[in-house]
Every structure is written in structure tokens, then in C-alpha cells.
Amino acid sequence: MKVGSVKEIKNNEFRVGMIPDNVKSYVNEGHQVYIEKGAGAGSGFTDEEYKAAGATLLDTAKEVWDTVEMMIKVKEPLPDEYPLFHEGLILYTYLHLAADQPQTDALLSSKVKGVAYETLMDRNGGLPLLAPMSQIAGRLSVQEGAKYLEKIYGGEGVLLAGVPGTPKANVVILGGGSVGTNACKIAVGMGANVTILDVNLQRLAYLDDIFGARIQTLASNDANIENSVKEADLVIGSVLIPGKAAPKLFKKKYLKEMRPGAVFVDVAVDQGGCGETTRVTYHDAPIYIVDGVVHYCVGNMPGAVPRTSTIALTNATLSYGLQIANKGLEQACRENETIYSAINTYDGKLTCKNVADSFEGYEYVDVKSLVN
Numbered sequence: 001m002k003v004g005s006v007k008e009i010k011n012n013e014f015r016v017g018m019i020p021d022n023v024k025s026y027v028n029e030g031h032q033v034y035i036e037k038g039a040g041a042g043s044g045f046t047d048e049e050y051k052a053a054g055a056t057l058l059d060t061a062k063e064v065w066d067t068v069e070m071m072i073k074v075k076e077p078l079p080d081e082y083p084l085f086h087e088g089l090i091l092y093t094y095l096h097l098a099a100d101q102p103q104t105d106a107l108l109s110s111k112v113k114g115v116a117y118e119t120l121m122d123r124n125g126g127l128p129l130l131a132p133m134s135q136i137a138g139r140l141s142v143q144e145g146a147k148y149l150e151k152i153y154g155g156e157g158v159l160l161a162g163v164p165g166t167p168k169a170n171v172v173i174l175g176g177g178s179v180g181t182n183a184c185k186i187a188v189g190m191g192a193n194v195t196i197l198d199v200n201l202q203r204l205a206y207l208d209d210i211f212g213a214r215i216q217t218l219a220s221n222d223a224n225i226e227n228s229v230k231e232a233d234l235v236i237g238s239v240l241i242p243g244k245a246a247p248k249l250f251k252k253k254y255l256k257e258m259r260p261g262a263v264f265v266d267v268a269v270d271q272g273g274c275g276e277t278t279r280v281t282y283h284d285a286p287i288y289i290v291d292g293v294v295h296y297c298v299g300n301m302p303g304a305v306p307r308t309s310t311i312a313l314t315n316a317t318l319s320y321g322l323q324i325a326n327k328g329l330e331q332a333c334r335e336n337e338t339i340y341s342a343i344n345t346y347d348g349k350l351t352c353k354n355v356a357d358s359f360e361g362y363e364y365v366d367v368k369s370l371v372n
Helices: 020-028 047-053 061-067 079-084 101-110 131-148 178-189 201-214 222-230 267-271 306-327 329-335 337-342 353-358 367-371
Strands: 002-005 032-036 056-058 070-072 090-093 113-116 170-174 193-198 215-219 234-237 263-266 287-290 293-296 343-346
Touching (some): 020 032, 020 306, 032 047, 032 061, 047 056, 056 061, 070 306, 090 306, 101 343, 113 337, 131 178, 131 234, 131 263, 131 293, 131 306, 170 178, 170 222, 178 193, 178 201, 178 234, 193 222, 234 267, 263 267, 306 329, 306 337, 329 337, 337 343, 337 367
Parallel strands (some): 002 070, 032 056, 070 090, 090 113, 170 234, 193 215, 263 293
Antiparallel strands (some): 113 343
């Protein structure tokens, strides 16, 4: 198969879909790999390394898109890339379609086979291609939140850990999944008072076992969320329903009840955000203030640490990518049914139910009925 990767064009996105070691793996399996010149520079990988691994370097992204049968990216395509789609193309990347109707329409009209990292679910219900970025985003959320609590950014001027004789900061985490757990780990490590909320009581019991008396666990409901955020210095939104728009748990009315200069970090922004006042920001202008509360809603948080993020992501995506390249998407699905869950669009049909449910008038089609 002809496989390729291009430079990401999203604002301040420095990750890349394939590293030179990945190229070598594909080439060793008999595939041809095409890389846009400079694609890996933001993550510290040179054109010379890609060439030495066996890739063919092309001058422009268009040349790569026009040549390959499978495009491996990191972030969802942007409108400038929609004209580069072609029928039958396998697009293997994060798509986040529930928050992006124009991209959904573009993939459907072009009959692209959209294979989304974020919806691939293994037999245990885990999300192995989302997990590494969730781990990074969770850890970054506290790091960034701590920074924007500084007075110069509009924060209230609080140090998370405090010092002897001063109160520690209160951190509230909405959602106890991978993002929330990793945020909790860093917040506890930095010495903050941490409260974590989730609808899954078994998950709360698990977190209680891990962190013990160092955290407060609460069942996630409107009353507990509202009472918790009133006293919060930092709120982390880490709610996820795979493939579906995030529920708006963090209400606008809460802002006026919170401390002036408190910070809200919405890690769920890729899926539309879990805050009513959430809107996507970028690394070059990451924050805005609503009713005195600083909002950090960067849509590609792990892009701030691209070397770590790229290596972590490609460690996870390589094995599934090789299965698709070696066998074709359809046969790969037949031999590993996990891959079915990643297919969001196929031959002009919308094949992810949670995405279809996010928009009005879109028909869901079971991908198995199209492939088998």
C-alpha cells in the first residue's frame, strides 16, 4: 500500500503522524511511504532520518495526498485540506467529528474511509489510541492551570501547593477517566487539595484505592459539581463519551459563584467542550476570561510537547496502521473486529452512531453491513 504523512497545518501543531522508525516498519512490510518535506521538523525528526528509513520525500502536501492510499495524520483535516480528499482514501487520524459538521460533510461527500483514533475501542472497552494523548493532556492540564493561576495572566495569584502557613489550592476534576486520573496524579503530586467527580461509582472506588485520603471523590451530579466549583481555584474538565459531543456539565451560571481569577481548563474541547462557555483556543492565544474566570480551551493541548506526544501516539497507532496497510481496511476489520469501531465514515456513509446522534438529519449505517 502507498502510505504517507504530511505536515500538520493546525495553528501551532508540531506533532507528526509518522516518525522515521514507523517508516522503517512500513517499508519492511513491503509498503511505499511518502512524507512531505519538513513534516517531522516540529517534533525533532529530520528529512534525512525519514529518507534513511526508506521514505520518499515530496515537496508539497498535495503531492502526498494525491499519491497515497492511506494518509496517517495527527489532527483532523482543516478546510484547506478538504479539496485534497479522494474517493477510497483511508484517513487514519483523530477526527473528532461530533464537534465538526463541515469536516463530516467533506468526508462523506468525498467517500473517504475515515478511521478515527479516538473511537477505536478494544475488547475491554479501552480507547488505546486516545489513551496516550489523554495521559499527556491530563498531566498538562494541571501544569497549564497552575501557570494561568498566576496574577499576570488574570489568575487569582495562588500557588497550587501553597507553603507552610498558607492554604493549598483547591483543584476540582470533572471526570475520572484517563485524563482525570492523570490530572489527579499531577495535582496530588504538586500538593493541591483535589476533588474528583464521576458518574461511575466503581471508578470512584478505584481512584479512592489509588489515592486514598489525598483526594475527595464525589458522585457527579449538578449539585455536587456546583458546590465543588464554588471553592475551586482550578477546575479541570475531562469528560468523554467516545465519538459523541461532551455534555455541558460546567454551567455558565457557576462562573459568578466562583472566585475571581479561578481557572477552568477544558480538556474535552476537541469534542465540543464540557463547559457552556467553552470555545476553542490555540497555543498562541490560549486563554480568555468570562465573568472573572480564566478559560484555557486549547484544542490540541499535547501539541505543546510534540516530541513526547508524537512518540507516545505513534507507539499506539503503528500496530493498527500496519494491520490496515498489510490486509486492506476491510480484511483488517474482519480479522480484528476492534478496527470496526474506529471507522466513522465509509463510502459516503456515516458509520459512527455517536457522531450521527450529534447532528440532526444524519443517518447512521452499521459499517459491518457495508464491509461484509
